[in-house]
Amino acid sequence: xxxxxxxxxxxxxxxxxxxxxxxxxxxxxxxxxxxxxxxxxxxxxxxxxxxxxxxxxxxxxxxxxxxxxxxxxxxxxxxxxxxxxxxxxxxxxxxxxxxxxxxxxxxxxxxxxxxxxxxxxxxxxxxxxxxxxxxxxxxxxxxxxxxxxxxxxxxxxxxxxxxxxxxxxxxxxxxxxxxxxxxxxxxxxxxxxxxxxxxxxxxxxxxxxxxxxxxxxxxxxxxxxxxxxxxxxxxxxxxxxxxxxxxxxxxxxxxxxxxxxxxxxxxxxxxxxxxxxxxxxxxxxxxxxxxxxxxxxxxxxxxxxxxxxxxxxxxxxx
Amino acid sequence: xxxxxxxxxxxxxxxxxxxxxxxxxxxxxxxxxxxxxxxxxxxxxxxxxxxxxxxxxxxxxxxxxxxxxxxxxxxxxxxxxxxxxxxxxxxxxxxxxxxxxxxxxxxxxxxxxxxxxxxxxxxxxxxxxxxxxxxxxxxxxxxxxxxxxxxxxxxxxxxxxxxxxxxxxxxxxxxxxxxxxxxxxxxxxxxxxxxxxxxxxxxxxxxxxxxxxxxxxxxxxxxxxxxxxxxxxxxxxxxxxxxxxxxxxxxxxxxxxxxxxxxxxxxxxxxxxxxxxxxxxxxxxxxxxxxxxxxxxxxxxxxxxxxxxxxxxxxxxxxxxxxxxxxxxxxxxxxxxxxxxxxxxxxxxxxxxxxxxxxxxxxxxxxxxxxxxxxxxxxxxxxxxxxxxxxxxxxxxxxxxxxxxxxxxxxxxxxxxxxxxxxxxxxxxxxxxxxxxxxxxxxxxxxxxxxxxxxxxxxxxxxxxxxxxxxxxxxxxxxxxxxxxxxxxxxxxxxxxxxxxxxxxxxxxxxxxxxxxxxxxxxxxxxxxxxxxxxxxxxxxxxxxxxxxxxxxxxxxxxxxxxxxxxxxxxxxxxxxxxxxxxxxxxxxxxxxxxxxxxxxxxxxxx
Numbered sequence: 001x002x003x004x005x006x007x008x009x010x011x012x013x014x015x016x017x018x019x020x021x022x023x024x025x026x027x028x029x030x031x032x033x034x035x036x037x038x039x040x041x042x043x044x045x046x047x048x049x050x051x052x053x054x055x056x057x058x059x060x061x062x063x064x065x066x067x068x069x070x071x072x073x074x075x076x077x078x079x080x081x082x083x084x085x086x087x088x089x090x091x092x093x094x095x096x097x098x099x100x101x102x103x104x105x106x107x108x109x110x111x112x113x114x115x116x117x118x119x120x121x122x123x124x125x126x127x128x129x130x131x132x133x134x135x136x137x138x139x140x141x142x143x144x145x146x147x148x149x150x151x152x153x154x155x156x157x158x159x160x161x162x163x164x165x166x167x168x169x170x171x172x173x174x175x176x177x178x179x180x181x182x183x184x185x186x187x188x189x190x191x192x193x194x195x196x197x198x199x200x201x202x203x204x205x206x207x208x209x210x211x212x213x214x215x216x217x218x219x220x221x222x223x224x225x226x227x228x229x230x231x232x233x234x235x236x237x238x239x240x241x242x243x244x245x246x247x248x249x250x251x252x253x254x255x256x257x258x259x260x261x262x263x264x265x266x267x268x269x270x271x272x273x274x275x276x277x278x279x280x281x282x283x284x285x286x287x288x289x290x291x292x293x294x295x296x297x298x299x300x301x302x303x304x305x306x307x308x309x310x311x312x313x314x315x316x317x318x
Numbered sequence: 319x320x321x322x323x324x325x326x327x328x329x330x331x332x333x334x335x336x337x338x339x340x341x342x343x344x345x346x347x348x349x350x351x352x353x354x355x356x357x358x359x360x361x362x363x364x365x366x367x368x369x370x371x372x373x374x375x376x377x378x379x380x381x382x383x384x385x386x387x388x389x390x391x392x393x394x395x396x397x398x399x400x401x402x403x404x405x406x407x408x409x410x411x412x413x414x415x416x417x418x419x420x421x422x423x424x425x426x427x428x429x430x431x432x433x434x435x436x437x438x439x440x441x442x443x444x445x446x447x448x449x450x451x452x453x454x455x456x457x458x459x460x461x462x463x464x465x466x467x468x469x470x471x472x473x474x475x476x477x478x479x480x481x482x483x484x485x486x487x488x489x490x491x492x493x494x495x496x497x498x499x500x501x502x503x504x505x506x507x508x509x510x511x512x513x514x515x516x517x518x519x520x521x522x523x524x525x526x527x528x529x530x531x532x533x534x535x536x537x538x539x540x541x542x543x544x545x546x547x548x549x550x551x552x553x554x555x556x557x558x559x560x561x562x563x564x565x566x567x568x569x570x571x572x573x574x575x576x577x578x579x580x581x582x583x584x585x586x587x588x589x590x591x592x593x594x595x596x597x598x599x600x601x602x603x604x605x606x607x608x609x610x611x612x613x614x615x616x617x618x619x620x621x622x623x624x625x626x627x628x629x630x631x632x633x634x635x636x637x638x639x640x641x642x643x644x645x646x647x648x649x650x651x652x653x654x655x656x657x658x659x660x661x662x663x664x665x666x667x668x669x670x671x672x673x674x675x676x677x678x679x680x681x682x683x684x685x686x687x688x689x690x691x692x693x694x695x696x697x698x699x700x701x702x703x704x705x706x707x708x709x710x711x712x713x714x715x716x717x718x719x720x721x722x723x724x725x726x727x728x729x730x731x732x733x734x735x736x737x738x739x740x741x742x743x744x745x746x747x748x749x750x751x752x753x754x755x756x757x758x759x760x761x762x763x764x765x766x767x768x769x770x771x772x773x774x775x776x777x778x779x780x781x782x783x784x785x786x787x788x789x790x791x792x793x794x795x796x797x798x799x800x801x802x803x804x805x806x807x808x809x810x811x812x813x814x815x816x817x818x819x820x821x822x823x824x825x826x827x828x829x830x831x832x833x834x835x836x837x838x839x840x841x842x843x844x845x846x847x848x849x850x851x852x853x854x855x856x857x858x859x860x861x862x863x864x865x866x867x868x869x870x871x872x873x874x875x876x877x878x879x880x881x882x883x884x885x886x887x888x889x890x891x892x893x894x895x896x897x898x899x900x901x902x903x904x905x906x907x908x909x910x911x912x913x914x915x916x917x918x919x920x921x922x923x924x925x
Contacts (some may be wrong), residue, residue: 055809055810059813060814061815063710066630074797080796099785102660103651110651116704117703120700121709124817125821129831131836136840138696143689146692158782160783217819218818221812276903280473292843312670313682
């Protein structure tokens, strides 16, 4: 009985992240448009885009290989699994122990690895430019993310997300310098990882400034739909991780009743909405950087993460 | 087990540690031999390879079996010499001769360091049996000198920075299956030498011993992968990557030394298991990748990635196995490279409890270096696979490539399967290492295979867990659900057309990204300081029909600072000493006589 209930919750979480991801991206777009005094697309536009793309036929370049056709499914599956294992509305998910935060980051790393390969597969110059810049950004963003994980894990004594969230709500953690540094670094990394302004522009159509969009330029139809959905899931993943680690209040405990779960779900949606609004405000208030400014930005995130870890090595109470 | 004359015999023994390394060596050896069945068909002078190959395998085995210093050193030198003979097997290429020369010098230098180390380790009455060495551990100051000598001796064979310079020259020069053995297996024999001496023979460690090991490990990991990123010769890229992985192994070993010195036996067991598991993993996927490079070399005659491309269409099976190797070596789940790096990260997370301040500052920095090298490795293998196998063929040789033979494919598929099995069932492999850590540290990691769903939980109280099997099953399931659902419910139509490329597709394959242009952003971010990388653009004046040129200059600072002066000195010294060759017999006799007098004088003053 307990097992069936746990299975149901795990399944609900998988569906929930899949359904919420496009709305989250839609919400960021709406808020951004309003801040620019534009009407903006409707909130549910990302769904319509996905459905439209899914129905279209795929146009494949002559030089594309079998790998190019497999990659969208791999990228989507990896990102979806990662997003489904983050405690969102209820902790202690059935399979949450199958991958800790380091493994989840590495899983997203696998997705990026394959996406970068897809950029090189057709053999065009735009794909190459996107891939090479993406791996450059990742080579700094990934270590920064790991240092953030180290900082939080040293405080919580575990790299398991549900254990970390439980530790953060337990009251044993006050305001800490290292946590502040980690939060700042995590926000910087999330912006870079999700190809948002100032690192990359998700709405651009000027080829030479694109990173993510250049990499997936040759995709069309259902392949493109899967890749778009995967990047929407990735945004949801990062917002959920920030929410789970730094504002874990409201997440229902594993033995919570229906009321606690309702509170958990409501607070999760509220956290996502707040994240979307903050992201939109941030994006409209800043200009995009030149590509070779990005290392300085991410290097700062890496140093913040390292500083947080170092503080904890020196003194457990910082 | 003694062999030979009763009082001069060589001694051999198999314990848990040597058993583990024997498995690594002979698994690699078996796969390489299977690969060579097909690969060797293309050899022009097979007698140059075949006569030394079994001797080389035997040499590596004897090093691991040896139970006294003499047989260890003899086998070590035998292994070096036979591998040197294999490096210069294709001796008509100038580059290979050069590589062989540098290798021979470095091997001799490394053995000299090991010889001195064993000399200092002698047991009672100059007994060099490992047993009597163990019974009489050296004083701390002598032990420190031994540790430095071992780091130089075994480290130079393993390729730690700054003693790595010979490795990327020598490993690619040999035939590919020998490259695989040198990179995947012989470096592990060197790691064995280090573990045997540092953990077994040297007695209880002092905490600061771990500092040089950790620092060298971190520097080696990052420098190795940065060098690899700058290469466009496929085999040389792989050889530099061996340097990186040796760094990761040494980080694990250094952490284990630190934990052991501070009496944190469980953490030491975790770190040592991480290091040794990476030894196994690296030997598997590095051999696999060198086989792939060998298959490409056979099919196209090219090692230079700038002349390849599009091979996935012509050699789909080689491409698939090479891709498996790339994912594994980039430490991406669910394959095996990730497991050992994950365990290393978990070991680092236990280190704030270490009381010494030096380690408190060094370990987080090493952790950051490890994270950096993991991310750069992924970038490097996107480049290696993407430029070689994806895109469009850049030369006719690449366009006409043929799939490699069935023996080679069998070896590659076998190792790919091993990568997957070790990745999804890591618990079994961790448990298999328990006797080794038991022998060296007295404890082992908690038993893993009995846990639910074959999860691994390295430290019980932290509850951090990873389950490669479930992650693999999840990815396969959700990917196939998505594929089936979309094909059934939405659309499964597909049409081939020209590439889009924003409306300006160019039919020339020269417009693709190359290995050098792919690495350009990373070269610009890291290379300007590490390699003094410079790009010099040469634009023709308006109206001139001369093509514009872009030249990239990269300097190997370690070579310039350490090796070039030594080479100059040796050149100078040998030039001067050459005079001695043409003396008359009287002068030789005078020299011998004065040397004798001098030695007797020294002895008289000494005693």
